Amino acid sequence: MANKNMKHKLNIPGPWYCTDPDDDSGEGCIACNVCYTGAPDFFKEDEDGNAYVVKQPLTAEEIELCMEQLEACPVASIGKDG
Numbered sequence: 710m711a712n713k714n715m716k717h718k719l720n721i722p723g724p725w726y727c728t729d730p731d732d733d734s735g736e737g738c739i740a741c742n743v744c745y746t747g748a749p750d751f752f753k754e755d756e757d758g759n760a761y762v763v764k765q766p767l768t769a770e771e772i773e774l775c776m777e778q779l780e781a782c783p784v785a786s787i788g789k790d791g
């Protein structure tokens with residue numbers, strides 16, 4: 710489960726977030742590019758390739774798309790309890 714105390718500083722405020730790559734729990738983003746290629750309207754990469762949330766999903770379709778990224782993230786770096 711993503712660590713909401715280690716959010717990437719560029720996340721737009723709201724429940725959905727990505728965690729910082731420096732998260733010591735081992736759940737920090739590893740720049741695998743899954744989320745920002747799978748849902749580019751909602752996730753972007755910073756200059757190091759690490760992900761952050763740029764738009765909060767609102768509709769059922771948007772939330773489903775973001776849930777797919779959350780489940781696909783290999784290090785549990787996407788949270789929706791922020």
Ligand code: SF4
Nearest residue numbers: 738739741742744782
């Ligand atoms: S899927 Fe996870 S590890 Fe991959 S870029 Fe997105 S937040 Fe980072």
